[in-house]
Amino acid sequence: MTLPTFLPAPRAVLFDLDGTLADTAPDLAAAVNWLRTERGLPPTPYAVLRPTASAGARGMIGAAFGLGPGDEGYEELRLQWFDRYQDNMAVHSSLFGGIAELLAGIEQAGMAWGVVTNKPARFTDPLIPQIGLSHAGCVVSGDTTPRAKPHPDPLLEGARRLGVDPQHCWYVGDDKRDIEAGQAAGMVTVACNWGYCGAIEPSTWGADYLLDTPTDLLQTLRTVVDTARIAERAA
Template identity: 65%
Template structure:
């Protein structure tokens, strides 16, 4: 499928721009070892990294929001993560090349994440993303993804109509938010993707690597 010509590319952060799972998993496992528990295997935690505290606590402790003990674990996890937020986090292979290519095509790019600004504002400059044209965190608007409000706010800050933007993300809620906002959606199959297959998300297109996104941009030009 050929997507409409974009004027901006918006990206999810965790699992799309950056491989944050190593630091998220390390923080979750410190919470476990601080309580005398064995670490949860990394391959159990990685697939749920995009779901943040909810997903990681569910995988590591079998608890969900509202369960007894969940909130105490959530606070401990977030404080631990904040203290070591970029020890092992890196951009995905090919992502620096993609981001470097966008200005040469006169394309703006920005970040729209459900990560709270407390963490986004700390992490983004540490991993070389401080030149994003806009950064919308999970608490920037009254709603988080899959609600379209964060994406609509990003388009507004860029001075663009939503249909002039593409949204790239590695989770179903990214595609749902992009579709609701009227943007073209690209499922990032290189990301964490939870336990679902991107083919089931009804994204406009699936990209296997960041450089595939660049090829899609070239095709749409």
């Protein structure tokens, strides 16, 4: 992707969790298929469930049962799904390939990084250490602030906790609402094509970058930092 003419040097990178840093869809899908099995129904194919993973219970239950918030039976399924998932959230979940190297590169470059997710703290807090993200500079969950993404409040809270002005933060996510939240917070936005992405084509989200791998992101960060330093010296 062509780099913009100039971007301020990033001082921090904030990440969505599910579908961005970690591949959590296998455990999310297993929990909803357990609900189907308990009701004598066949499992929903993983290929159907995976794209909905970033939408959490709403996405999974919608794909597996065709129900949404407000529909009869949805709330019972949601609560049962929460309990099942909480007991089995790190069986198959792991960081995407290249994420550990990306985070190490960010730290080596002197930048901070953190997690901003819509996942409730009930799940985020125990999952973060189990998948190797305990060294995050901040963790903001879906219920940390009164309003979740796509509202910018969680991202602004993440920047505040890192002590970095939002305009010097990048936000990376695999869902359109991630990009909307990042834009509303005044951050540079990155759509990660390696994530779940959902039904809406990421190229239409209006992100500053659409990148295919964590390695691409690290290279882009380094290029922007180098370009900004050159521009500062020339000013």
